Amino acid sequence: MGGPKVKEESRRMAMKTLLMCAAIAVATTNSGLAQTPASPTLVAGLGYVEPEGGVTKVAGGPSIGNSVVYELKVAEGDTVKRADLIAVLGDNALMQAALIQAETRVKVQEAQLARVQAGAMKSELDAKKAVVDRLKKELGNVVKECIRQQNLYERKIISEAVFLQNCNRVDVTEGRLNEAEATLAAVATIRPEDILIAEAELISARANVGHARVALEGTFVRAPTNGTILKVHATAGERIGPSGLVDMGFVERMWVSAEIYESDILKVQPGQSASVIADGIEQKIEGVVKKIGLTVSRNELLSNNPTADVDARVVEVKILLNEEDSHHVAGLTNLQVSVVIHP
Incomplete structure (x- = not known):
């Protein structure tokens, strides 16, 4: 049975083997120099390939x-x-219909504002004036009739009740005339408050168009x-x-995100060269350390088990692959690789 600590120990052994191989390569290169000082320590870790800027998850709506x-x-x-x-x-058609409805409402409100600003139509004014003229003529007639009835009453030809009944028509007709004249004045007058209301309704309708366009674009x-x-x-x-809907990334330039043990991170500086080794890729892949993380966290590549050894604390190091090497892994986002950072 292999517990988490046994697995972690085997991973550390793999790292040591990787470092030993890299050290042997460096020593072989320098074997012809009799008094070359001991080379600085190499740093190794695991990492994964990612596009420049990482993988973007496009949600959609x-x-x-x-x-x-x-x-x-x-x-x-x-x-x-x-x-x-x-x-x-899927709701694209519904949002298009909502936009058309909102745009139609704007046209209605524009017409309403224009009508208020122009005042009543001539035909409506003429009709109101005709009512006023008719009532004026009618009032003149009932006044004459009242005078005639008064003469008859004074001559004792008719009773007081008949006289008053006929003359009451003067007050009634006069009231109707006053009402008709007020209506004519209201129709003929352009009230500022009516214009303000129409303008506010138009502004609201235009805002609804904006909302509908945003919803459609969504x-x-x-x-x-x-x-x-x-x-x-x-x-x-x-x-x-x-x-989400899709994952996308800028694969013209590829990076490696490496996990370096916290005990080794002080040996790593921006600008150091790095070698990347991946199963199935024979080509030599090189890069340069560009960014060093500012936080220490638990390793993700070595274990996704929450009960695993939490002592494996790492710092994320970003390595930009050389332009001529990027295309070897351009289609292999998230490929796990081994990394050796040279002093």
């Missing part, structure tokens, strides 16, 4: 849990540029940067899960 792919525009290995269309999501998944499609996680008809 503000609510990826409810997003279904309607149409996928790319395939694994395709090269894309920033803002290129990767996929169309149904298009676009490349966030230049790169190559490394992995497709969801195709047409499938729901986008926690892994």
